[in-house]
Amino acid sequence: MTRKQRRLTLIGSAGAVLAVALTLILIALRSEIVFFQSPTEITQNGVAPGQRIRLGGLVEEGSVVRSDNAHVRFRVTDTANTVAVTYKGILPDLFREGQGVVTEGVVGSDGVFVADSVLAKHDENYIPKEVAEALKAQGHWQGEEGSTN
Amino acid sequence: MIVEFGHYALVLAFALTLVQSVLPIWGALQKDDRLMAVAPPVSVMLFVLVLLSFMVLTGAYLSSDFSVLNVVENSHSAKPLLYKFTGVWGNHEGSMLLWVLILVFFGALVGIFGGNLPADLRAVTLSVQAWVSAGFILFLLATSNPFTRILNPPLEGADLNPILQDIGLAIHPPLLYVGYVGFSITFSFAVAALILGRIDAAWARWVRPWTLLAWCFLTLGIAMGSYWAYYELGWGGWWFWDPVENASFMPWLAGTALLHSAIVMEKREALKVWTVLLAIFTFSLSLLGTFLVRSGVLTSVHAFATDPARGVFILALLCVFIGGSLSLFAWRASMLKQGGLFAPISREGGLVLNNLFLTAACAAVFVGTLYPLVLDAVTGEKISVGAPFFNLTFGPLMVPLLMAIPFGPVLSWKRADLGAACQRLYAAFGLALLLTLVTYWAWGMEKVLAPLGVGLAVWVMAGAMSEIVTRVKFFEIGFKRGFSRLVGLPGSAWGTAIAHFGIGLTVLGIVTASAFQDERVLTMRPGDTVELAGYQMTFEGAAPRRGPNYTEEVGHFSIRRGGAVVAELDPSKRIYTARQMPTTEAGIYTTGFSQVYLSLGEGRGDGAVDVRVYYKPLITLIWIGCVIMSLGAVFSIADRRLRVGAPKPARKRQQSMAAAE
Secondary structure, eight states, rough: OOHHHHHHOOOOOOOOHHHHHHHHHHHHHHHSSEEEOOOHHEEEEEHOOOOOOEEEEEEEEEEEEEEETTTTEEEESSSSOOOEEEEOOOOTTTTOOOSSEEEEEETTTTSOEEEEEEEOOOOOOOOOOOHHHHHHHHTTTOOOOOOOO | OOHHHHHHHHHHHHHHHHHHHHHHHHHHHHTTTHHHTHHHHHHHHHHHHHHHHHHHHHHHHHHHOTBHHHHHOOOTTTTTTTHEEEEESSSSHHHHHHHHHHHHHHHHHHHHHHHGHHHHHHHHHHHHHHHHHHHHHHHHHHOOOOOBBBBSSOOOOOOOGGGGSSHHHHHHHHHHHHHHHHHHHHHHHHHHHHTTOOOOOHHHHHHHHHHHHHHHHHHHHHHHHHHHHHHHHSOOOOOOHHHHHHHHHHHHHHHHHHHHHHHHHHHHSHHHHHHHHHHHHHHHHHHHHHHHHHSSSSTTTTTTOHHHHHHHHHHHIIIIIIIHHHHHHHHHHGGOOOOOOOOSSHHHHHHHHHHHHHHHHHHHHHHHHHHHHHHHHOOOOOOOEOEEEEEEEEEEEHHHHHTTTHHHHHHHHOOHHHHHHHHHHHHHHHHHHHHHHHHHHHHHHGGSSHHHHHHHHHHHHHHHHHHHHHHHHHHHHHHHHHHHHHSSHHHHHHHHHHHHHHHHHHHHHHHHHHHEEEEEEEEEEOOOOEEEEEEEEEEEEEEEOSSSSSSEEEEEEEEETTTTTEEOOEEEEETTOOOOTTEOOOOOEETTEEEEEEEEEOOOSSSSSEEEEETTTTTHHHHHHHHHHHHHHHHHOOOOOOOOOOOOOOHHHHHHHHHHH
8 A cells, every 4th residue: 555545545534434423413413402492382383293392491380290100290381371291200309389390202192291301400499591581581580590509 | 817828828829820831931942941940849839839728628618617608608517527528629619629729730740750751841841731720720719719708607508519418429529620630731741742843752651641540530530420420319320411421521532532542652653643632632621521510501510600700711711722722733733743654454543443433422422512502502592412312423433433442452553464353353253242142032132232232342341351362372372371471461451451341341331221221110108019120129118317417208118039138228308408408319229230229209298109110230330341441541550661760671672572472
């Protein structure tokens, strides 16, 4: 092999690996990202069944119903609209009625949001940034800028 | 008074970094030995001053001095002594002080042990290290002063965030920081090489042990953080592709690449420019990680407080250091003479391949971590990038890399014979194939990919071992003589084999724990039994208990297998009194390398409680593998050839290597 061929092999393989990486990243960015939506956005725009989204808002007061085998139903609200959510599993430590929550899952055919994860917050005063902004959009937000401490 | 002393020491340290930033490098450029000689003693003094300052803050925590704002916000007099101590870095200001302490510590190490470095290289390296230190000490003093007093000291503090009150989290930040910040010294070496326009094999021999040291600690720190998240957060997951995790994982990937490219540079004087660039990238990613974690752009347990001024300050530091070093690179890199040609199929070629895949994987993690932030800033659209993204990008990039690992060490330098290399790996391949088939046989075809994953892990482990076996030639020369060769193998050969074995173990743990885990979520009443993976778990009842600064509701479970009780687990829900914050403490039973994991949900009031039970086969291998990887790094550092101050026995080394072939 000449020097030039060696260099070409090197550059060629580097290019190939990077191209593969880039392709994977682009595919993943199209198909594997999850959009955040507020209850109002879901109610107004609708969501294709089976499309994964993140739903965030406040857990509506008095809406949490627990049944056997760790099934939970609750409603997420941004004060203008609400979305019913079902979840099977252990709720995070700081899940409270009236507090902010982010859930991830799909909207079922009956319009009920089936969550497969309910996100834990690390601090009781913390409201997820997305939730804070969704609430602000409804004009019901008086708190400080989402601070953690 | 003593607190002001700590503050003053920090200010003094800042003044010294300014001296250090200018004099030694000026001396190096003017060829003035006296100016260059300033660097080592000043680097030690810097360390002493910052250490003093750190000790003062620690003292304030241990004595619960509530006239210091930082202590009030993060401590409590009833907190156990250990957590008073570790609480020092359980907050923004204290952890940044620890960051700076480690930064100047590495500078001091170079000052003390750098005696046989070329004088100008040492002087410039220490100056560059001082630039970084100056930036971060200024950051502390200007925006995050841990020594701020308050006018009316309260009687009691606000306590440390309860999930941080844990032994795992006590040692995770220091380990991680030694790793993170340890890369600063390779960065300083790289920038010094660019400034001096000179780089050679000796440079690589100097830089490699530092990289190894930092990498070793970073590996342990990440593993510790992962294990902490696993048992403390109660979700049973060990990696969430959370941006803060990625923030430490990106420097790890880049550092791993650096580690390997530095070998090529040391042995063959090739890849010089690339190695320097990687050294810059690695520390840049550490800085980026610090920015992501500390600025409050990400909301997580690590974002202690969100103060815009801090974010802007770190961002400015980030731009100066990364932008500056990359511009310097663009300007000076062409001065570095390239050397050492090699064929594509060769040890060098293998290491280049390693670098390609690692950097590509790092880029994928980078995009996945930053894309949501950029998109939010630009369009305001909120998205989340989670495990599916990384499984699709990072995963496929790792598979070829893992497949290639065993080939690396058996290829010869310059030009290698792939057929001969394959011959040495027949046994490893056979073993991997066998275990793949056994897994298929045991689990059937329902999980198609998992047995292949097991095979891949075995391939990596067996490949790592076959390198040692072939070098020792047990089969040709008998056990007795083979053993003496085994002991005589150079540390770096052991290091490679051990580290590669460790990565195989980690992969094995990941594959089995994800593919073959069993999970049940259910509501249990006292007396109820649930069966999972051959274990019967009986909920015996719950009882309240009081801890020093919390109260908890403890669920009592007995675990049976074949009728006999093998373990009793007490998972609990805690409420930390000062913050009224609940946490979950999981109950974990380790059997062999596998674990039974129990965590409690909210009680129902009528004695019933939601329970999540996992059986996670071989999960501990994930972290054991990481520990073994770090052990490999230790062996490599211990290699005589890399040891600082070791004479260069060029002739003798060639002989012994010829004998080893």
